[in-house]
Amino acid sequence: GQQLNQSPQSMFIQEGEDVSMNCTSSSIFNTWLWYKQDPGEGPVLLIALYKAGELTSNGRLTAQFGITRKDSFLNISASIPSDVGIYFCAGLRWDSNYQLIWGAGTKLIIKP
C-alpha cells in the first residue's frame, strides 16, 4: 500500500530555534497537507499544498510540495512553547482521492 515516511520521529529543540521535518514517498501525491495534533484533540490543518513546487507560508510555518510530487517539508521558524505537539503530513492521490494517507508524525518538544 501507499506509505508516507515522515522524519524525524521526534525533535528536542530550544525555544527560538528553527524546525524542519519532511515526508517522502515512493508514490506521487496530488495534494499534501500538514496537520498539528495536540494531545486528546483532533488534527488541525496548518497548510495545504496542491501544486508541485508550491511553497506556502502560514505565519511562522512554511511548507513546500516537492517537484517530484513524492515529498514535502514543513519548516517552523523561531519556535515558541505553543508549537509543542505532533505534526503529521498527509497526502491525497487522484486515483485514491477519498482517503488521506498519513505519516507517522513528528513529535516536537521544546526544551525549557
Added chain:
Amino acid sequence: EPEVTQTPSHQVTQMGQEVILRCVPISNHLYFYWYRQILGQKVEFLVSFYNNEISEKSEIFDDQFSVERPDGSNFTLKIRSTKLEDSAMYFCASTVRTGSEQFFGPGTRLTVL
C-alpha cells in the same frame, strides 16, 4: 468559523455493546470521512461517504461498522458489537470536494472494557 463537531467526546462501553458516534460536518461540505487513531499511532482511514453512500472503505471497516447520514446535518458511525481493539480516538472529517483539504472534528475517545 465553521467547524466539524463530534459527540460524545468520550464513550465507555462494554465489549459486545453497540455504539454510535455522531458528527456534524461543516454545513456546505459534501464529502465525509471517519478515521481512527489508536493511542500513540498514526491516523487510519476507515470510510468515506458521498451522496448518501459509501465511496471507499478500508480493511478496518468490516461488517461490524456502518455509517449513516440520517438527516441533513448528522453523520454517524455505528459499531455493532464492540471489541477491545476498537478502543481508539475516532475522528470525523469533511471536505467541500475531493482532493481538497479535510477538516477534522475534535474526536470521540472510545474505550471498550
